[in-house]
Amino acid sequence: MGALITVVGLGSGDPDRLTLGSLKLLREAEERYVRTKDHPVVAWLEETGVTFTSFDEVYESKDDFPSVYEEITERLIASAKSAGEGKSVLYAVPGHPMVAEATVKLLRERCPGEAVELRITGGESFLDEAFVRLGFDPIEGFQLLDASDLSRGTIDPRRHTLIGQVYDEFTASDVKLSLMDMYPDDYPVVVGHALGVSGAEQVLRIPLYELDRVQGYGNLSLVYVPASEDDSLRIGSFDRLHEIVSILRSPEGCPWDREQTHQSIRKNLIEETYEVLETIDEDDPDHMREELGDLLLQVMLHSQMEEETGMFTAYDVIRELNEKLLYRHPHVFGDLSAEDAEDALKNWDAMKAEEKRRKGIEPEKLSALSGVPRDLPALMKAYKLQKKAAKVGFDWDTIDGVWAKIEEELAEFREAVTDGHPADDQALELGDLLFSIVNAARYIKADPEEALSRTNAKFVSRFTYVEDKLREAGKSPEDSTLAEMDALWDEAKTVERASK
Missing domain, CATH: 1.10.287.1080 (MazG-like)
Known part of the structure; x- marks a missing residue:
């Protein structure tokens, strides 16, 4: 037999609940470790002569819990390897080893690769006591959440909710704020300290807003949020x-x-x-x-x-969107990098092309103008078409070519109107002129749709000013002269400049 780690659960805190099998393993082990001595069963065992090396000092030397758990895992594996042939390292943890025990999870991941055998012996979980002391059946709907990873998306108010790892008032405060995103401030919750431990158990029923005012939080504390069928709790x-x-x-x-x-x-x-x-x-x-x-x-x-x-559901829509976002951002969720927005856009385009290939579409055979929605507003569509054409080199070298094109199209439009060409021909010439002006917008990196929207807003603001001033004078645009309205228009411009 090679290196071996035996994990034993110490139960929820009452020494009377420790199984005979676990007690035998604890007493016969030659090398014993415990994650923390802050547990009633550890004190009782040491009184009977079963001593441990604890990892409490690791908590004091590390800045966060993940680092603590990594260090404990490393030390246990190293101890198992150095223990010698045929010897086992025993590791005792509070509660059940497979319930909310991060170090055991890490051991299960790491031991196979380190050629270390891992044996796990169960123990009474704090859940067993919670079901009894708090009086609910988990088959009605139950969720166990970690206080350090609580968010609105993890909470379902229709389920009985137990929140573990509530070590102190600061953690309780974070839990309270997370719960208040969904529950009213006075929603009844329960704080349980040392459930099932004679002389230490406390069950406190309080309104949610008092959660961080409770004293006595520690390793054996949890928060219980009763289930509710009130649909208003799910309104968000x-x-x-x-x-x-x-x-x-x-x-x-x-x-x-x-x-x-x-x-x-x-x-x-x-x-x-x-x-x-x-x-x-x-x-x-x-x-x-x-x-x-x-x-x-x-x-x-x-x-x-x-x-x-x-055909599909809203959840299918969300799934496909999530998959697309993950796939098209390899610089965030993959191995690629992007130093700036331009690099990110190149990654996006490359992944879009790869998606097409997976669907049997060859991007190289598509028109350079493909992908522009048919029903886009015309100004926006012109902008996108020109950008796509420019990408493959169909563009002027400088903006001088744009000015020349605008002048050419303006002359043709003027001629069509002046010479009385058919209305359809005049409209086509107008379209050519507008299309050439979009080129100018592209050269100065301005969105023509947005630029025109701003001008529309400016027109509305100035014309409203004209109407208001005429109304103050007891008049309306219909019974005013153009000269009067022009004067007020200029006044609106002056007021506009002064306000900037």
Whole structure:
């Protein structure tokens, strides 16, 4: 037999719960280690002559728990290798070795590669006592969470929730803040200290906001959050949104929502997108939050329609998006690097091309202009088409060529209008002129859609000023002269400059 580590669980804290088998292993071991002596069973064993070497000093020498657990694992493996043929190193841990015990997890990962045999003997877990003392059946729905890794996404209020590793008031404060993202401040929770340990057990039922005011947190502490069927607790979850949309589309739901199709709400998707853009331009976070919700609703409705046909669900949409984000960011989630945004964009484009190849599409055989959505607004589409063409060299060397093209197209447009060409020809010449101006926007690295949007906003602001001033004078644009409105327009410009 080669190197061997035997792990023994010390149980939840009551020496009477220690099994005869575990006690025999503890007494017969020649070399014993314990993760921490801060456990009632350790004190009792040492009183009976079973002594340990503890790793408590490792906690004091390291800055974080992962480093502590790595160091303990290294030392145990080294001790096992040096113990000699046929000898075992015993390692005792609080509770059950397979429940919330990071060092055992590391040993299970590392020992096979180090040619060290690992044997694990169970012990009563703190969960056993929690089920009894707190009075719930885990089959009703149960989750065990780590206080150091708690987030809104890990909490399901429909399940009984136990939170372990609540070592001190600071950890309890972090737990409280995380829970308050979902639960009301006065939601009833339970703090359990040393459950099942005679003379040390405490079960405190308190409102959530008092969680970090409780004294006595330590290695044997946990927090229990009772399960609830109150849907208001899930109002911020994606699952609840999915449920609501599916109900709206169900036979018992909303008649209007049931009647909608992809085509009937197609325009809504566009309208909601532009409403989001408006909140961005206005730098209005509160309104943006609302409009982003309206836009998300459109995504959910379209996904729900496909879920009803069995094609895909909203979760499939999210899965595909997650996969795409991971795949197209190899400089973040893979082995590549990106020094700047340009490098990141090159990685993105390279991964897009690879995705096409996996789908049987040869990017090299596609048009340089492929990938531009058909229904983009014309100004935005022109910009994207020109950028794609420029990538393969179809571009002027300098902006001088752009100026010449604009002058050429302006002359042709003027001629078409002056000479009374058919309306369709005039419109085509206007399009050519606009297209050439988009080239100028591209050269100065300005988004033409955004530039025109800003000018539209400026026009609205100035014209509104004109209307307001006319209204103050008891007039309206309809009964005012152009000269009067021009004068007020110039005044609006002056006021605008002064406000900058």
